[in-house]
Amino acid sequence: MYISEQLLNPDERRLRLSAQLGVEHVVLDNRGTEMVSAAGGVNAWDSARLKAYRQWVEGFDLKLDVFALDVGSILLDSLLDLEGARRQRDVLAQNIKKAADAGITCLKYNVQMVGIxxxxxxxxxxGARNSSFVHAEYRPEEDRKHSYWGVGYPTDQAEGGTDTAMLCGQKVAREVPPVTEKAGWDAIEFLIEGLVPAADNAGVRLACHPHDPAYPVGGLNGVEHVVGSADGLRKFLSLSSSRNHGLNFCQGTVAEMFRDPGAAMIPVIEEFAATGRIFMVHFRNIRGGYLDFQEVFPDEGDVDMFQAIKAYQRGGYAGPLCPDHVPISALDEKRERFMAFALGYTRGLLQAAGVWHTPAR
Incomplete structure (x- = not known):
């Protein structure tokens, strides 16, 4: 295992900072830009531009582990406009091949229909502030104020506006028609049926982020989060036997599925690691649990992060650990210092566990 930093649209300064922090591998998301897109829009990629982008990043002594595949609004569209969704799926399948042509071997994607x-x-x-979800305090009219939209962090962020929510295919919960459990699975199966064969042909792994957060039984505002439980994760993996069909295993999100994550997470981590279907890990911690939690620094949550690393090791996982969702503070507006802390903490745990290694580049 090794650390890999997640970055959104990084510039030269940010990439140099990562290298100076000892980061050697990165996971990149460039939604909202045309740096890798074909002429005429940001949906279809251009393989030559994507390859040039990868080479530019790797010129900073960084290896690009994973790149984001933005599925947009395809899940909702598959329930409301099937033909339009099929056209979008064709573009995504083509993008998978273009990623392979550009030398990218793993793509992550998110099955959120509404904001996080x-x-x-x-x-x-x-005095730092922790983003939280307390079901008893939920108010639909405050979704946009407190929730995450596609990428980034909640509140005080450029990502928090309507344009980005639409760009990332996510809507405010009360604006979405009911999504039953069956409809939720139908939408995900539609996506998997189109993307996994393309991934198999291209030799690209697809890492899916589960639903964040787990919703109460019956859903929230009529929307079910079907990949919002351990059983949901198991069913998701069962949708295809392909070894390219797997998980962006967000440890914090999975912890949110349990009332006592401190007790539940270690065996769950080992179980899913043993499947060989974890392609990357969001290595973050929470305080609390199902329907009542807050996101905290990795050293102060309810999950023992050292034991988590040992569980990944026992399960045979040897891939990237990406710190994620650190708290918010006016003293670190870009969260660079907070992320540096999380990176160093993670690296120290790996070294203490005796599992630190730098994979071949």
């Missing part, structure tokens, strides 16, 4: 629901900020250590 949060209900507000909780006080953290030293």
């Amino acid at each position: 629901t949060r209900t507000g900020m909780k006080p953290g250590r030293g």
